[in-house]
């Protein structure tokens with residue numbers, strides 16, 4: 711069950727919240743924080759090439775690329791650069807980290823031990839996903855030893871500003887988490903792409919096929935979100951015995967079907983997440 715975002719905790723964070731890397735995921739987090747009441751004057755962004763949207767936020771009080779001194783006491787540093795960039799970008803973040811700074815990393819495959827070695831701080835490792843951009847993400851988080859209750863509440867509020875949050879104790883699960891929910895939106899968008907393509911192959915005009923696929927994926931997702939029924943029951947509700955859906959599902963659920971493909975896909979992503987940690 712999703713808990714309501716703790717807007718009070720977000721508004722009460724004392725000190726600066728620094729976002730390092732305001733790209734697709736970092737930008738989505740930033741949007742969520744501001745929408746949930748984080749004072750822009752408390753936010754600083756470290757970003758070599760800020761987008762026009764991020765630049766525009768400077769007019770609302772966000773500090774762009776401040777020095778460590780200008781950033782002041784950093785309550786939380788959220789690291790959203792690419793894992794491959796972190797080795798170079800990480801050490802430059804060190805001066806921002808004080809004795810009580812919480813470091814929240816959303817980088818795939820980057821372990822708490824690696825974060826500790828490169829930039830230090832009190833660490834929460836998290837894996838969000840892009841529906842965060844509309845407040846409908848899901849994030850899984852794991853806290854390093856030494857994260858106190860207040861820091862955990864701060865991390866929770868920052869992450870919950872973009873959707874649901876699940877806390878786990880076992881960091882080793884983060885590779886599979888990344889493969890399922892971090893990368894998962896891409897699998898769903900691929901489904902929309904392929905459904906449209908198959909519609910065209912079945913004779914539909916491209917714009918109609920694209921609209922039908924998009925609305926079908928979006929509407930089904932919304933139904934799954936709002937319904938108390940599980941995915942299997944919702945699927946069965948579409949499937950009339952001997953009907954069209956059953957014909958399609960005999961392909962999708964048949965030998966070498968989606969079960970096998972998805973198992974292989976998630977295994978490949980899990981493996982890649984583990985490789986990023988090396």
Ligand SMILES: NC(=O)C1=CN([C@@H]2O[C@H](COP(=O)(O)OP(=O)(O)OC[C@H]3O[C@@H](n4cnc5c(N)ncnc54)[C@H](OP(=O)(O)O)[C@@H]3O)[C@@H](O)[C@H]2O)C=CC1
Nearest residue numbers: 731732733734735756757759790791792793799817818838
């Ligand atoms: N996209 C997703 O669905 C998800 C991504 N993540 C994680 O989020 C992180 C960011 O991914 P994503 O947003 O997709 O990638 P992006 O490339 O969109 O964002 C990364 C940003 O970091 C900037 N950057 C580069 N060098 C530095 C630096 N030295 N200091 C500060 N910022 C820097 C990049 O600028 P420039 O482009 O100019 O180099 C870019 O704007 C990754 O670690 C990824 O694993 C986690 C969950 C989901």
Ligand SMILES: O=C(O)[C@@H]1CCC=N1
Nearest residue numbers: 818888891892893894
């Ligand atoms: O593809 C990636 O590596 C990142 C992590 C999860 C989603 N995007």
